[in-house]
Amino acid sequence: MTTSRSLGPLDRIITELDRALRTAFPAACHTAARANPAAAHTQDDLTVQESQLSGRLMRVNHAGEVAAQALYQGQACTAHSDAVRSGMAQSAAEEIDHLAWCEQRLQELDASASKLDPVWYLGSFAIGALAGIVGDKFSLGFVAETERQVTEHLDRHLQRLPADDHKSRAILEQMQQDEARHGSIATHAGGSAMPALVRTLMRFTSKLMTETAYWL
Secondary structure, eight states, X not given: OOOXXXXXXXXXXXXXHHHHHHHHSTXXXXXOSSOOXXXXXXXXXXXXXXXXXXXXXXXXXXXXXXXXXXXXXXXXXXXXXXXXXXHHHHHHHHHHHHXXXXXXXXXXXXXXXXXXXXXXXHHHHHHHHHXXXXXXXXXXXXXXXXXXXXXXXXXXXXXXXXXXXHHHHHHHHHHHHHHHHHHHHHHHTTXXXXXXXXXXXXXXXXXXXHHHHHHO
């Protein structure tokens, strides 16, 4: 089997382009390695308004998972060490579960993915690649801070979900656990703390994406 270490620059570009096309466009369909946490719950009896709210919240979270894929893949492309590159690739693979679960829930809620998913992907890939170029400690610290902010974001969405939307809640709770674990792994791997300005810019970018994806 060919590994990422044996790939040349052109091969890597082609591989990442293929991943981008499969991740960022609405026609993409992903398969989770783990069972969907929502499967343990029966179909929720939601009002039209509740279903619309859940659909919009899950669209935001789906867009976030598209961005997460791009971020990890961008960082893996420019990581300085094989160990960090492998860790980024593994985290991206685990986040595929989140992407697949969100896609399935969007279908159940008759809601669409964000029309701007390709934009979220390209922007996040560029940010991830830049973080990797700066250095592995910075890149790992960027992951840790990203996951911390994502965990807070998911907590806010859990509070906003309709009380009877047990399926979406189960998905977000599992995602929250996974994100916290990914952040902890990055910190223990040597990630450095992000400067205040970087943290502020990250929050601003995240807010822009979440508020836009809620409607588009």
